[in-house]
Every structure is written in C-alpha cells, then in structure tokens.
Amino acid sequence: MSAEQTPRALRHIIAIIGRRNAGKSSLLNALTEQDISIVSPEAGTTTDAVAKPYELLPLGPVTFYDTAGLDDDSSLGQQRIKSTRKALYKADVAVLVVNEDGLGSFEKQIAADVREMQIPLVAAFNKCDKATLRPEDETFCRENNIPYTVVSALENKNITRLKELIIAAVPEENKRPIKLLDGLVEAKDSVILVTPIDTSAPKGRLILPQVQILREVLDTKAFATVTQTEELADSLAALKDKPRIVITDSQAILQVDKIVPPEIALTTFSILFARHKADLQIMAEGAKTIDRLENGDKILIAEACSHHAQDDDIAKVKIPNWLSRYTGKKFEFSFRTGSDFPENLEEYRLVIHCGACMLNKAEMNRRLRECVRRGVPITNYGIAISKTQGVLERVIKPFGL
Ligand code: SF4
Structure with missing residues (x-):
C-alpha cells in the first residue's frame, strides 16, 4: 500500500506553520521531494492547508499540511488562519518555519500557542543560505525545549536532519498506540x-x-x-x-x-476503540455523569465521519432515546460530524463520542484533553449505550476496570 492509500486514521499529521512567505511551501516540496505546493515570492500564496501524503521512514505514512501564513489579518486571512488551526488540531507535530529575520514576537507567540495545545514543536530556521542563526534564537529554542535546525529549502540543506527531528518529536504513545486486542487475545484463542x-x-x-x-x-x-x-x-x-x-x-x-x-x-x-484511540478510564468515568443529568442539560454527540442519517440512526435517534428512557429525563442534543468539533465545549454537560476509527490518535486525544481541560465529562458510544442497558460493569471488566 502506498502512502497515499493508507487510511487517514493510520497516518501521522505534521503541520507546517509560520509567517507568510517564510518558505513553508518550498520546505514541504523539499521534505517530500516533490513540487506540489505553489511556490511564489508573493506572500500568502497558500490559502487552504494543502495535504501531502508521504512515507517518512522509519516512522511510516504521514500527511504534511502546508498551512496558510498565520500573520494574515485580512478577512480572507482570518478564514485561512482558521483552516491552519484545524490542521494543528489533528497534528502529531508542528514545524515552525522561520525566515531569515529570525524569531520575532510573532513566532514566540505561535510557539506559546502550540505549546498550550500540547503539540510537540520543531523549529526550522529556513533560508540558511541567506542568513546565519542568531545566538538569541538558539537560546530561546534551548530554554523552551524546542528542537531546531537551520535549513535551506531552496538548496536542499539539512532536510534529512529536519526529518529526523520531526520523527523524534512524535510522542511515543502516538508512534505505538496500544493495540485493539492487547492483553485480551493471544495466538490460538x-x-x-x-x-x-x-x-x-x-x-x-x-x-x-x-x-x-x-x-x-x-x-x-x-x-x-x-x-x-x-x-x-x-x-x-x-x-x-x-x-x-x-x-x-x-x-x-x-x-x-x-x-x-x-x-x-x-x-x-x-x-x-475508546482504549485504542483515547483513554478508556476517563471515558468510563465520564459515563457516571449519565446518572447525574438534569432535565434540559445539553449533550453533544460527536461522530468522526459523516453519513446520511437513517430513521433509526444511532447518534440522532437511538442514543437519545436510550438516554431518555434510562434517566426518565429530557435533554437538548447537539450533533457534530467529521472534523467539526465545537469550541464552546463548556456549554455541554456531557460529550458522547463515537469510536473515532477515522481519526488519528493525536486528534482524538486532543478532543479528549480539551474536554478534560474544560471540565466537561466525555464518554463514548459503547460505554454510554452499555450504561443505559445496565451492562457497563460486564463490558469494562475485561480491562480490569
Ligand atoms: S466509529 Fe468510525 S465508522 Fe463509526 S461513526 Fe466513528 S468514525 Fe465513523
């Protein structure tokens, strides 16, 4: 199977970010050894995040996102920044591309934002054919634990070094997520x-x-x-x-x-899948909220893929009915599908997520962490359904819970 054919959920996501015209598109071309992003001396050529699948060995299949510049404050620019943030949301690693002027307050703010999102960051000081790395930038990277290298996308310098830094920055739990059947099934079972x-x-x-x-x-x-x-x-x-x-x-x-x-x-x-993609313990804990729900509580039901809903759709019909029957109460349900996950999480009393087989671990974990960070309980379909059917204890017992 080529890198292009590997399902999205099994690929690592690398977001390339920075100012307009820091050389992000040229760097993507150098990293993937292809000419796919439009490279122009004019600032802001990349509008939406351009996705490029690539086999980054020994890590495996990745998708590089060449994102729009984060320093564009026009109204169209704000949409581009939104699309860049979307790419960041699913990223295993972000690569901050810095131009020959070095790190300014703008880059330092991006570094802080990315850190707040708990995304590992690598700095690529581009255009090293034109400028040398400033000692204060080196100090900043060292003090903030940001792996860095100088590169020249145009002259193809240090691209291998940058790839090594990216591979090293991918969190171990994303490199080797727990297998679906770990500890449950052995050979000949x-x-x-x-x-x-x-x-x-x-x-x-x-x-x-x-x-x-x-x-x-x-x-x-x-x-x-x-x-x-x-x-x-x-x-x-x-x-x-x-x-x-x-x-x-x-x-x-x-x-x-x-x-x-x-x-x-x-x-x-x-x-x-709750154990494989997210955290079964947190999601099992989240299901306890079902017993504390009140009439009128808002519940978010999130599916990571979209399909035409049937009359007996699990998200829109079955789960709401089971919850109402189990609790005897009425709730206000919201539904999100695909990569659409709301910012206003605090409005919800409970989030019920699907198994997320279409999301990579980084994105599902980010959704989980956002819920935890904002104090919103999160559970998943299998756990919530089992809870409403009175069999939760039995189905989480194989995991020692
Ligand atoms: S578990 Fe997979 S197939 Fe089912 S709704 Fe979620 S992403 Fe789609």
Missing part, C-alpha cells in the same frame, strides 16, 4: 465478533472498526467467528471450546449479554 447487518449497515461490506478488529485477530494468529446476533447462540454451540472473548456491536449489547454465559468475557467494538 477463539474470538466471536457479533456484527448485526441492519438497515444502517453499509451495502456489501463491514464497517471499519469491525474490519480492523478482524484484522488484529488474524495478526494475533487467533481464530475469528463472525456472526449476526440471531446466529450467536448457534455459533457458540458450534464451537468445541469456549471463546476467549465475544466482541459485539454496541447496539446489540443487551441481546448479546443475555446469550453469552457470564463466564465468557464480553465487550464492544466501540469500547476497544
């Missing part, structure tokens, strides 16, 4: 996956979380039985030995809980 095919299931295929978990079962050299809810009892009876674990679509958890004997471990696809 038998696993049952329950994948209901209802009206909301896509035609002719399984959805990504199911495919990814099936792939991990195969990678682990374990055996998988894939079944619908109606065939689950027969599937269990047909097995010579008890399965190590049953993993089900969250929407079927109530029926599946009744069929699977208590001595067999049971969890959901969505809960596995």
Whole structure:
C-alpha cells in the first residue's frame, strides 16, 4: 500500500506553520521531494492547508499540511488562519518555519500557542543560505525545549536532519498506540465478533472498526467467528471450546449479554476503540455523569465521519432515546460530524463520542484533553449505550476496570 492509500486514521499529521512567505511551501516540496505546493515570492500564496501524503521512514505514512501564513489579518486571512488551526488540531507535530529575520514576537507567540495545545514543536530556521542563526534564537529554542535546525529549502540543506527531528518529536504513545486486542487475545484463542447487518449497515461490506478488529485477530494468529446476533447462540454451540472473548456491536449489547454465559468475557467494538484511540478510564468515568443529568442539560454527540442519517440512526435517534428512557429525563442534543468539533465545549454537560476509527490518535486525544481541560465529562458510544442497558460493569471488566 502506498502512502497515499493508507487510511487517514493510520497516518501521522505534521503541520507546517509560520509567517507568510517564510518558505513553508518550498520546505514541504523539499521534505517530500516533490513540487506540489505553489511556490511564489508573493506572500500568502497558500490559502487552504494543502495535504501531502508521504512515507517518512522509519516512522511510516504521514500527511504534511502546508498551512496558510498565520500573520494574515485580512478577512480572507482570518478564514485561512482558521483552516491552519484545524490542521494543528489533528497534528502529531508542528514545524515552525522561520525566515531569515529570525524569531520575532510573532513566532514566540505561535510557539506559546502550540505549546498550550500540547503539540510537540520543531523549529526550522529556513533560508540558511541567506542568513546565519542568531545566538538569541538558539537560546530561546534551548530554554523552551524546542528542537531546531537551520535549513535551506531552496538548496536542499539539512532536510534529512529536519526529518529526523520531526520523527523524534512524535510522542511515543502516538508512534505505538496500544493495540485493539492487547492483553485480551493471544495466538490460538477463539474470538466471536457479533456484527448485526441492519438497515444502517453499509451495502456489501463491514464497517471499519469491525474490519480492523478482524484484522488484529488474524495478526494475533487467533481464530475469528463472525456472526449476526440471531446466529450467536448457534455459533457458540458450534464451537468445541469456549471463546476467549465475544466482541459485539454496541447496539446489540443487551441481546448479546443475555446469550453469552457470564463466564465468557464480553465487550464492544466501540469500547476497544475508546482504549485504542483515547483513554478508556476517563471515558468510563465520564459515563457516571449519565446518572447525574438534569432535565434540559445539553449533550453533544460527536461522530468522526459523516453519513446520511437513517430513521433509526444511532447518534440522532437511538442514543437519545436510550438516554431518555434510562434517566426518565429530557435533554437538548447537539450533533457534530467529521472534523467539526465545537469550541464552546463548556456549554455541554456531557460529550458522547463515537469510536473515532477515522481519526488519528493525536486528534482524538486532543478532543479528549480539551474536554478534560474544560471540565466537561466525555464518554463514548459503547460505554454510554452499555450504561443505559445496565451492562457497563460486564463490558469494562475485561480491562480490569
Ligand atoms: S468514525 Fe466513528 S461513526 Fe465513523 S465508522 Fe468510525 S466509529 Fe463509526
């Protein structure tokens, strides 16, 4: 599979930021050894963030975002800055490109903003063919723990060094996220996956979380039985030995809980993703808020991909109904899809997020951290649904919670 074909969620995101005409586009061309960004001596040529997939070895597939200059204060510039911030929101690492004038208060402010977003920062002092690095800039980088190098995008100088700094800056937990089935399944174990095919299931295929978990079962050299809810009892009876674990679509958890004997471990696809992409403990804690909700509370339901909602849509219909039935109260629901995640998080009493199989770990973690930072409880679909069906304790038990 080429870098272009790797799913977005499995790529690291590197955002290239700085002033207009610091040489960001030329640097991207040098980093990717291609001519894809328009390079112009005129300031502000890059309008929206330009995404370029690249195989940054030994790290793996990455997407570089060549962003618009952050110093454009025209009204169009404000939209560009918004798009740059969006790119930063999903970034594993930000590269601050500095022109021959060195670090000014503008660059120092960007460095502070990026630090506040907890994004690792690397400084690239560009145009080293024209200017030398100032000692005070070196001191600033050292004092602020910012790895840096001088580069010349035009003369292709120190580009390899910059790549090494970028790779080193990617947080270890993003380089090697916990596997979906870590600690749950070993070679030769038998696993049952329950994948209901209802009206909301896509035609002719399984959805990504199911495919990814099936792939991990195969990678682990374990055996998988894939079944619908109606065939689950027969599937269990047909097995010579008890399965190590049953993993089900969250929407079927109530029926599946009744069929699977208590001595067999049971969890959901969505809960596995809560651990893999975010933090299961924080999200399990967040579900406790469901018992404290009051009439009229605002609840945000966020999905990381968009699709046409059916009559029985999980986000718009099923979860709101289950929550109201469980609590006996009425709430105000807001829905967000794709890369749209609100700034005004404090308005919400609870955030319920999907498994986020389409997001990379950096972006999902940033969403989680923003909620924690602003004191807004966050949970996910599988956890919230299990809570409303009275089976939460059972489905988080395999994780020692
Ligand atoms: S991004 Fe979310 S809603 Fe979309 S398929 Fe993945 S888990 Fe489901």
